Amino acid sequence: MTMENSHIDLLIAAQTDANLKKIAAKIKDGERITVEEGILLFEKGELNFLGGLANFIREKKNGTNTYFNRNFHIEPTNHCVFDCKFCSYSRLLKDKLDAWELSEEQMLDIVRGYVGKNVTEVHIVGGVHPKMNLHYFAGLLKKIKEISPGIHIKAFTAVELEYMFRKSKVNYEEGFTILKHHGLDSIPGGGAEIFDEEIRKQICEDKCTSTEWLAIHEAGHKLGVPSNATMLYGHIENYAHRIDHMNRLRNLQDKTKGFNTFIPLKFRNKDNQMSNVPEVSIIEDLKNYAVSRIFMDNFVHIKAYWPMIGRNTAQLSLNFGVDDIDGTIDDTTKIYSMAGSEEQNPALSTEQLVQLIKQVGKRPVERDTLYNVVKDYSEVDFTAA
Numbered sequence: 547m548t549m550e551n552s553h554i555d556l557l558i559a560a561q562t563d564a565n566l567k568k569i570a571a572k573i574k575d576g577e578r579i580t581v582e583e584g585i586l587l588f589e590k591g592e593l594n595f596l597g598g599l600a601n602f603i604r605e606k607k608n609g610t611n612t613y614f615n616r617n618f619h620i621e622p623t624n625h626c627v628f629d630c631k632f633c634s635y636s637r638l639l640k641d642k643l644d645a646w647e648l649s650e651e652q653m654l655d656i657v658r659g660y661v662g663k664n665v666t667e668v669h670i671v672g673g674v675h676p677k678m679n680l681h682y683f684a685g686l687l688k689k690i691k692e693i694s695p696g697i698h699i700k701a702f703t704a705v706e707l708e709y710m711f712r713k714s715k716v717n718y719e720e721g722f723t724i725l726k727h728h729g730l731d732s733i734p735g736g737g738a739e740i741f742d743e744e745i746r747k748q749i750c751e752d753k754c755t756s757t758e759w760l761a762i763h764e765a766g767h768k769l770g771v772p773s774n775a776t777m778l779y780g781h782i783e784n785y786a787h788r789i790d791h792m793n794r795l796r797n798l799q800d801k802t803k804g805f806n807t808f809i810p811l812k813f814r815n816k817d818n819q820m821s822n823v824p825e826v827s828i829i830e831d832l833k834n835y836a837v838s839r840i841f842m843d844n845f846v847h848i849k850a851y852w853p854m855i856g857r858n859t860a861q862l863s864l865n866f867g868v869d870d871i872d873g874t875i876d877d878t879t880k881i882y883s884m885a886g887s888e889e890q891n892p893a894l895s896t897e898q899l900v901q902l903i904k905q906v907g908k909r910p911v912e913r914d915t916l917y918n919v920v921k922d923y924s925e926v927d928f929t930a931a
């Protein structure tokens with residue numbers, strides 16, 4: 547069932563704050579909200595009000611469709627030359643205890659293991675190894691495509707790309723051209739964190755700057771390499787920083803239309819240099835999804851990444867603007883279990899994902915990375931023989 551105009555009319559009528567009422571009326575009319583209005587929503591909007599508005603937009607853009615894909619991750623290494631304070635995953639070279647580094651053959655074996663299993667995407671992301679080499683990774687992409695020609699390769703955050711392009715002395719355009727030629731299809735959204743320069747200085751001073759992150763994505767979009775965008779929230783940033791972050795993304799999306807989805811990532815505080823910072827509540831998570839949905843009017847999709855937020859909150863988020871919960875994962879990523887997520891061995895079967903979506907009255911749709919429909923599961927009954 548989709549939300550009708552009458553529901554948003556009720557929300558508008560019940561709202562006593564004149565400014566929030568005005569924002570709700572703008573949303574009903576499909577108008578963009580301003581930075582100040584975005585901050586006001588965070589500061590004054592109650593959860594049910596924000597959820598109602600976000601759900602209105604979600605249903606206008608995507609109906610009750612809830613997307614997922616069948617994917618696996620390759621994390622080549624957790625060695626990293628950078629020192630992000632929130633990271634529970636990287637091991638500096640001096641700390642070799644829990645460090646790993648996969649050989650090319652090991653990575654190709656992972657790919658071989660998925661041949662014939664109907665996965666549509668491989669997501670490759672890891673630490674920034676000092677030996678990180680553009681030509682080595684270009685070769686790896688080519689070999690992956692030889693093993694699995696149909697697979698979509700979503701690989702390397704802007705942080706990894708900035709480092710490998712700089713080391714190989716190529717500009718962004720040259721770098722992307724080489725990687726695309728060897729099989730790169732899109733890039734993931736990691737490394738964005740919070741764009742505000744003051745906050746960035748405190749949490750991830752030494753890696754690519756906000757300007758570089760945005761310029762790399764822009765260069766990719768211009769060369770036909772789409773991407774995702776993330777935001778790490780719930781640490782030392784405030785609401786104005788979150789809206790500023792979203793606004794920079796919204797502006798770039800106006801220019802290029804190259805982003806597929808926006809993924810808010812909740813800061814998890816286990817075993818990192820920011821473990822003293824408490825994690826925010828589930829209410830805050832839902833508010834954040836809702837405001838993201840409302841503010842990012844030129845992003846078609848908002849993703850709740852279940853291995854990080856947990857399957858229960860991911861399910862709840864589907865009524866707060868989210869229309870995508872990522873994929874089956876198959877226990878192939880360690881980033882979030884190491885940071886303290888409730889999902890210690892993240893893997894959901896297609897059946898489990900479909901059930902999770904159906905339980906809250908939404909329509910489960912398997913998609914590929916670019917949101918082409920692979921299969922509509924609304925009528926599929928897994929219990930039938």
Ligand code: V47
Pocket residue numbers: 632633634635733734735736737738739774775776777778809811812813814815816818851872881885
């Ligand atoms: O940039 C690291 C985050 C990101 C922590 O594009 C943390 O489809 C919370 O970007 N608490 C990398 N977050 C992962 C990423 C991603 C994940 C899933 C899908 C996609 C996509 C992209 O992980 C980093 C950082 O923001 N991260 N440590 C932590 N303690």
Ligand code: SF4
Pocket residue numbers: 626627628629630633634635636672673674705750753
């Ligand atoms: Fe390295 Fe990424 Fe961890 Fe930062 S978040 S230390 S770039 S692995």
